[in-house]
Structures are given as structure tokens and as C-alpha cells.
């Protein structure tokens with residue numbers, strides 16, 4: 001196992017037990033109106049100190065780092081899992097609320113590729129604030145000597161807009177990327193694979209540090225059916241729930257098959273109808289649902305896989321979506337379920353191994369933690385892991401620089417120009433959040 005170079009964080013000896021205390025909170029208010037979870041995040045110099053998993057005002061936010069693990073390589077899931085098991089097995093927990101997400105929690109994010117230096121990171125914040133069904137709580141976490149005192153968090157001054165933001169091609173220009181899509185279609189037509197998801201990146205440079213709270217708040221305003229996340233400098237709004245485990249119930253929202261929105265409601269409704277009938281999109285969707293159902297089945301005593309998808313409407317695009325559910329039949333944790341699902345056909349392709357090789361050959365970039373699982377887990381192993389989509393990753397040493405990513409499922413009927421347009425549409429949430437559009 002490799003650990004992050006900062007000995008103060010990653011290498012804190014596990015012999016020092018974690019102490020976590022959760023207390024109920026009165027709903028915080030800002031000038032007489034209810035405060036939101038995201039408005040409680042304090043301004044921090046390092047964007048990696050901000051953690052978030054919020055949807056429609058509910059979820060958890062955290063700041064600081066009581067404990068952290070970074071690990072790389074093909075065993076990164078198992079090593080992260082084992083580390084968390086050891087941390088919680090010795091943790092001293094006082095939890096006065098007792099719902100999923102209370103007590104000690106780890107936010108996490110895992111690289112798409114086994115060989116990526118980005119690896120897997122688990123962060124246990126010093127302070128976590130949660131809200132669910134109108135109940136609020138505060139968890140403070142530390143080691144015996146240094147548990148922060150529980151102080152009710154208050155709404156912070158609004159973050160400022162990023163300045164002087166410019167965008168540049170990443171590994172490939174869009175024309176070059178369209179060429180790679182054509183090559184992928186040829187390989188599909190030749191029978192090498194059925195589907196492959198190809199992604200591209202964009203580089204972002206601002207004049208000064210970009211406040212992750214600005215991005216999170218903008219994303220939450222516009223994309224209320226997504227999970228707005230920040231983990232160790234990876235920030236975005238994903239519509240895709242890889243797996244949620246709560247008290248033995250497993251759920252997954254599979255997305256694949258996309259159409260851009262026009263902004264005209266009548267026209268969009270007609271487009272939604274054509275998406276639901278498009279054999280190209282239904283085929284692409286079917287591969288993704290099957291890959292998720294096949295991975296979950298060994299862990300579930302019963303499962304419900306709907307026969308046909310529904311259309312999920314987001315502000316920028318619409319997706320074919322299927323909600324898969326199951327009852328957990330063993331003691332697998334949410335992170336281990338995420339590991340068994342990764343990479344699903346929604347971000348890789350079919351068959352998985354060949355598609356993965358085609359991705360490595362055609363994309364010309366490291367996806368980093370884009371398209372990998374991102375989410376959180378509690379001491380019981382319950383948690384939520386989305387797929388890190390519609391996101392950007394802060395560059396290692398520059399809080400004013402990010403890389404944005406977007407990808408598209410390519411099947412036999414894919415047209416390169418349409419795929420470029422679809423990837424552009426998937427970049428819109430982050431681009432708009434960065435430019436204040």
C-alpha cells in the first residue's frame with residue numbers, strides 16, 4: 001500500500017483511535033431563512049479540504065481532515081476498504097442521532113484506471129454536518145488528543161465568483177477526438193467490441209484560486225436531481241448513482257443514452273419521446289443495465305430490474321435511466337459493491353476488458369478520478385457511491401487550474417460530430433459554474 005506523502009495526515013498510526021461524536025442540531029438559519037448545507041462550508045485555502053455529497057438540500061458536507069488514506073494500484077479498493085474497517089473497529093463513537101451518515105464517515109473517490117497515479121482517497125473530515133428528512137446533525141471527529149469541540153456551524157459569507165477563466169483543449173482537440181470516435185465505430189463494426197465509452201478533457205485556468213463552494217452552490221442551484229460532490233479536489237454534479245446501500249437495501253441508478261435539451265419545453269418533450277424509442281440508445285442502455293445487474297446479483301438475495309427505462313430530465317441533457325434495486329444477501333459494504341460494479345458499461349463499454357483496452361488506446365489521457373466511484377461510507381459500511389461525471393479535478397499544485405471531463409457511449413450507429421456535441425453538452429454544468437453563466 002502506498003500512502004500520501006504528508007506524514008501528518010496519511011500516516012497517522014492506526015493505533016490512535018478515532019473519536020467521533022454526533023449531536024443533533026437545530027436547523028441553522030441565515031437572516032431568518034433556512035440555511036443550506038452548502039452555505040455552512042467555511043472558506044478554506046485548500047480546495048481539497050472541502051467535502052460534499054448533497055442532493056436537493058439533503059446529505060452531508062465536511063471540512064478539514066482528521067484522517068486520510070491515499071492508495072494506488074489494482075488493489076486500491078480492497079486496501080481502502082481494509083483501512084476503513086480497521087479505523088472503525090477501534091473508533092470511539094458517541095452518536096446521539098443514529099441515522100445513515102451519522103458517526104464517523106469517510107468521503108472517498110477512486111481512480112477510473114487501476115494504473116492511474118490518482119489512486120483512491122478516503123478522507124475523514126474533522127467536522128461533518130448532515131441533513132436528512134428535516135433532521136440536522138453535527139459530527140466532530142479527531143483522535144483522543146484533538147477532537148474539535150462541537151460548535152453549531154453558521155452560514156458563511158457567500159463565495160466569490162471565479163475570475164478570468166479560460167478554457168483550452170486537453171489531450172485532444174475536439175476534431176482529433178471526433179477522429180478517435182470514428183476509429184471506435186470502425187472497431188465496433190469490425191466486431192471487436194459492442195460499445196465503448198470515449199472521454200475527452202478540457203483545461204481550465206483562472207486568474208486566482210477557484211472557490212469550490214462557488215462551484216458546488218452553482219451546480220446545486222441548476223442540477224437538483226444530481227448529487228453535488230466534492231472529495232479531495234474533485235468537484236461536480238453527478239446524475240448517476242453507482243450504488244447506495246442503506247440497511248440492507250441496495251439501489252443503483254443506471255444512465256446510458258443521451259439527448260441534448262434545446263430549452264424549448266415542447267420540443268424537449270418530443271426529443272424525450274424519440275430518445276425512449278431510439279434503438280441505438282436503447283441498445284447502449286441495455287448494455288449498461290445488464291453490467292450493473294450482473295455485478296450486483298451475486299451479492300443480492302432478490303433483485304428488481306425494470307424492463308424498460310424512463311427518461312431523466314436534467315437542465316442540459318436527458319438520459320435513459322433505470323433504477324435497479326436489490327436486497328443484500330451478504331455482508332458486503334457499499335464500497336465493496338462499488339468495486340464490484342466498476343467499471344460499468346456506462347463509463348467503459350462491452351465487453352469490459354476489450355473496451356477498457358480500446359479506451360487506453362484511443363483517449364490518450366489518464367482519466368484520473370473522473371468516471372470512478374465517488375461518495376461516502378459510514379462505520380456500518382452503508383453509503384452512497386456515484387460515478388464521478390460532470391466534474392472537474394483541481395490540478396495538484398494550483399487551486400486556479402482544473403481539468404474537466406466528459407464522455408459518450410459509442411455504439412455501431414454513433415456519429416462523431418453528434419458525439420462531440422453530446423460531450424460539449426455534458427461539459428456545460430462545470431463550464432457554466434466556472435464562468436457564472
Ligand SMILES: C=C(O[C@@H]1C=C(C(=O)O)C=C[C@H]1O)C(=O)O
Nearest residue numbers: 255256257258346406407408409
Ligand atoms: C460518460 C459520461 O456519461 C455517461 C454516458 C452516457 C451516454 O453515453 O449516454 C450517459 C450517462 C453516463 O452514464 C459523462 O458524463 O462523461
